[in-house]
Amino acid sequence: MRSQTRLVTAAVVFTFLVLSFLRLKGHQIPDYLPQEAHDYFHPGERPLQTPGQPPAQQPAPKPDSTSNVAPTVIAATPTQSLPFAEASSSDPPKTELDHLLQKFLGLPILSYPESVAANSKLCPTDGINYDRNAIEGNVDNWPNIDSTQIAQWRHSIVAHMRLKQKEEQEKAPSGDVKGGRGIVMAAGDFQATIRARTNIRFLESYNSTLPVEIFHFADELSKTDQKLLEDLSRLEQNNKTGMKVTLRLVEGVQKGQGWKQFQIKGAAIQQSSFNEILYLDTDSYLLRNPDYIFESKQWNDTGLLLWPDYTKSHPTNPLWRLLGQPCRNEFEGESGQIFISRTLHQDLMWLVEYFALYHEEYYGFMGGDRDSFRAAALLLGKKWAGPGRINAAAGIGNVEDASGGGHTMLQADPEGKWMFVHANLVKHAHFGKPLWSRIQRVAQDKFAPGTTYGNIDPPNDKVGDGVKLHVSSTPRMSTTMTAFEGYEESVFVIEDWNMYEELRDFEQKWFGFGGVH
Structure with missing residues (x-):
């Protein structure tokens, strides 16, 4: 009888270990990520960190003769202002949000070199208009964000989200109902x-x-x-x-x-x-x-x-x-x-x-x-939709450079028709009239039929390639659209503002409604 009891106990323990292992493996890649992401999460098959425990020591980046990046990762100083709390993975998830946050904590934390190596294959930079000020301004900062800092940010986010969810669940009914x-x-x-x-x-x-x-x-x-x-x-x-x-x-x-x-x-x-x-x-x-x-x-x-x-x-x-x-x-x-x-x-x-x-x-x-x-x-694994085409730069036509003088983002609706005149630079400088006379846009600026911003399936991932938008601060803040080296000038076009019916008379109305700059 004792022998049978031992066998049953051993079987139960073995089953528990197998299920625990499968549960752990299930947290490696969240459900809302594409299958291609698997290789990104397994460079060299590094073991998964256990949520709630100090992150495993990450390998130091190798010296790079072409950059000023330090060869070692410096630990970031903990930020006292953040609401930090240990978010334990042992608590069973009660809601869909709990389940998602638990998975989020279980995701591996790549070192800076690992992340750059994996992501460079997915997000090329040649002929791509990225935020050069941010990238170049942080060339010495971002490599020094170590895994401990990333882990702290994740735990702080989860602690905040769990607190907000708890407050919402415990909130007494009131007449302040959100609606409409x-x-x-x-x-x-x-x-x-x-x-x-x-x-x-x-x-x-x-x-x-x-x-x-x-x-x-x-x-x-x-x-x-x-x-x-x-x-x-x-x-x-x-x-x-x-x-x-x-x-x-x-x-x-x-x-x-x-x-x-x-x-x-x-x-x-x-x-x-x-x-x-x-x-x-x-x-x-x-x-x-x-x-x-x-x-x-x-x-x-x-x-x-x-x-x-x-x-x-x-x-x-x-x-x-x-x-x-x-x-x-x-x-x-x-x-x-x-x-x-x-x-x-x-x-x-x-x-x-x-x-x-x-x-x-x-x-x-x-x-x-x-x-x-x-x-x-x-x-949070959310899908979104957006415009049927990427934005354009609009503004005045410079005498010395017809591709310059942009001060406004033109944004479209889901069908690709212009819907918003986001005059985000008009407030920073004085421009002569007419304020809106030219549009600079990517020649092939529309997403695939039936899709919008938020869909990165080919060919949408190539929309905008080859076009550079430079933001100048002198003699006033404005934008200039050009082609990257190696691309034809035809990758972008310059059009008259009034060629679009929805844009005609906008300037007259804007000044009539009290617009100032």
């Missing part, structure tokens, strides 16, 4: 408030009935500012379309000292009263009523629409080590306009807000807030 559709803007300074007024007048002209919430800092209200904001509030009373405009103080965020107030955007979206949200930078002007986007297939399929920037992902970016995912050969995100469903993506909004609160840690490799939404979507 609406537009959110963040007016971080006086000039932004003026732009918000112009933007609302455009919406009025399209007979939009979507309510608008404008968030601002508490310390922004000088007497002049107060009058302007009161004028915006009165639009509700005078608006024949019934569009409601509400001014709201952003809570829990203080105005910083920088030239951009990144932190207000994530907080404004999170604190808005709407369930289905169109976030607009105050300098991103709609070319028509946006209601139809909320009825589109792309919206119904994803509940998340993002727009691309001019720059593509780079293999040295620490983002890929943080995410534990292979580099995506696609354009980074641009957050001047975002459609997002709170019902489907509340977790993404928590994460974006977290990145904003601790922007000094994360924004250095997210281009500010612009790529934080794409980063959050990737971390």
Whole structure:
């Protein structure tokens, strides 16, 4: 009898070990990553780290005679400002988010040399317009982000997400129910408030009935500012379309000292009263009523629409080590306009807000807030849709250089028709009239039929190759589009602004609605 008991016990222990091993192996690659990512996670078949334990020592990068990168990895100093907590993998996941976060903690942390070697095969740099200022400015910094720092960031993210989920689950029912559709803007300074007024007048002209919430800092209200904001509030009373405009103080965020107030955007979206949200930078002007986007297939399929920037992902970016995912050969995100469903993506909004609160840690490799939404979507395994073509650069035609003088991002809708005039550089310099006369765009700028930004299947991964967009600060901040060496000049085209029906009369309306620069 004792012999039989020993055999049964041994069988149970063996079965437990096998199941534990299979469970561990199952955490190596999350379900939301493509099969091709397997090789990325197994350079040399390094063993998986156990979540909650100190990361295994990573091999030091080899000296490179062509760079100034130090031959050893220096451990990063722990950041005391981050909400750090040990996120144990022993707790069984209770929700889908718990399960995803547990998998996230179990992803291997590649060393800098391993990550660059693997990602360079996926995200080429020859003939690619990447963020050269960020890459060259961090050539000595990013290699020195060691695995301990990456592990701390991951644990801090998971601790924050679990805390937000717990707060949501324990929150007592109240009358403050998020619902309906609406537009959110963040007016971080006086000039932004003026732009918000112009933007609302455009919406009025399209007979939009979507309510608008404008968030601002508490310390922004000088007497002049107060009058302007009161004028915006009165639009509700005078608006024949019934569009409601509400001014709201952003809570829990203080105005910083920088030239951009990144932190207000994530907080404004999170604190808005709407369930289905169109976030607009105050300098991103709609070319028509946006209601139809909320009825589109792309919206119904994803509940998340993002727009691309001019720059593509780079293999040295620490983002890929943080995410534990292979580099995506696609354009980074641009957050001047975002459609997002709170019902489907509340977790993404928590994460974006977290990145904003601790922007000094994360924004250095997210281009500010612009790529934080794409980063959050990737971390959480979210799919998104977007425009049917990449953006164009618009502005004036320089006499000395017809390809220069860009100051505006033109962004399209999912069908490829221009929808947003994101005049992001107009506020930084004075340009003569007409403000908008030329468009510089990639010649083959459309994604494959039936696809949009967010799909990196061939040939979408090649869209934009060969075209360089240089941002100059002298004599004023503007963009110039050229072809990379080895590519024909025909990879980009210059067109007249008025050749597109949706763009005609925009400038006249913009000045008529109070646009200033």
